[in-house]
């Protein structure tokens with residue numbers, strides 16, 4: 478008698494596997510395609526529950542923070558080095574980042590990555606992981622930075638800055654809030670007026686004053702450019718404004734703010750922030766290389782797009798994907814944006830230029846080029862009393878925030894900031 482065709486039993490997926498698959502896609506996007514982690518997240522984690530999306534992001538971020546350490550461990554346990562783009566290396570990086578960095582039990586860390594190499598070198602991955610766990614390996618206390626970063630930052634800023642950068646990625650950064658109104662939050666410290674600092678990992682929506690819009694999240698370094706503009710009234714242009722921390726500061730300081738940005742999705746967050754805080758902004762979605770304001774403004778802030786290497790603590794992908802070609806491309810865009818912004822400042826008014834970059838091409842060299850082309854502008858030196866205690870401007874009155882700044886208080890992002898006055 479003929480048997481009816483057998484239906485194969487549905488394959489049950491290893492629990493936790495979707496998050497690891499998404500982590501693998503994220504790492505591939507950053508390391509092979511040069512995308513930013515946040516930019517790759519929606520597509521890599523498509524269809525995942527929010528908790529799995531969060532886990533995929535945490536695994537990928539931990540892997541990127543510790544990549545040279547992970548690779549050194551893997552290489553110490555293989556006879557022939559695995560190619561850098563081999564799937565087995567990616568699977569091992571993900572398993573080890575979880576076991577050593579995120580506290581995932583060893584059996585779960587390996588069980589959830591083996592299916593990533595199905596039909597491939599499962600035995601090798603299992604063997605290398607097992608060898609390392611038997612050796613009871615740990616991450617070094619201070620992470621090792623990628624060679625290209627060590628070379629570049631040592632050349633520009635010296636050894637102390639490189640050491641400070643390595644220390645800075647060992648632990649998650651604190652949470653900084655910029656205050657619209659005074660508020661007490663338990664456990665918070667204040668490093669400058671209208672600022673509170675909370676422990677890393679603090680849950681933002683659960684903090685008092687969130688719904689009421691009493692504050693917004695903003696690293697203390699990122700709050701300095703708008704602080705330098707001082708109080709209104711008057712017209713202020715915030716160029717490259719989204720998601721809007723600096724626009725909110727300017728509106729809170731009494732300026733009539735026009736916020737311009739090219740990104741609709743980032744402007745949606747700016748609008749939400751404006752609604753939540755009740756701080757009014759005129760919002761314009763436009764490419765600043767095309768757009769023109771109707772009138773010149775007293776204050777113009779250009780927080781220009783950049784390589785973002787100054788925010789490596791929160792976005793460790795920049796340590797691996799920012800190459801000299803990207804820095805050059807960003808520096809060229811900044812020059813074009815600065816040239817346009819310069820036209821929109823009233824004589825006697827001010828232009829603040831900032832980038833969250835640790836590359837001099839996007840800071841010191843940018844300013845030097847601008848001043849050589851604009852003899853109607855001069856640096857308006859930043860004064861000590863305008864800055865949080867412990868931060869000092871440089872001789873010529875600009876600000877260069879390197880890794881190591883405010884280290885005893887939990888550190889801050891890397892930035893370049895210059896305030897210019899239009900003299901003619």
Ligand SMILES: C[S@@+](CC[C@H](N)C(=O)[O-])C[C@H]1O[C@@H](n2cnc3c(N)ncnc32)[C@H](O)[C@@H]1O
Pocket residue numbers: 699716717718719720721722723724737738739740743763764765766780781782783
């Ligand atoms: C460093 S972020 C700005 C952060 C913002 N100032 C804040 O404090 O929240 C740079 C911004 O430049 C915007 N941008 C890049 N190219 C632009 C262009 N050609 N015109 C307008 N905005 C642009 C990006 O969309 C991004 O939001």
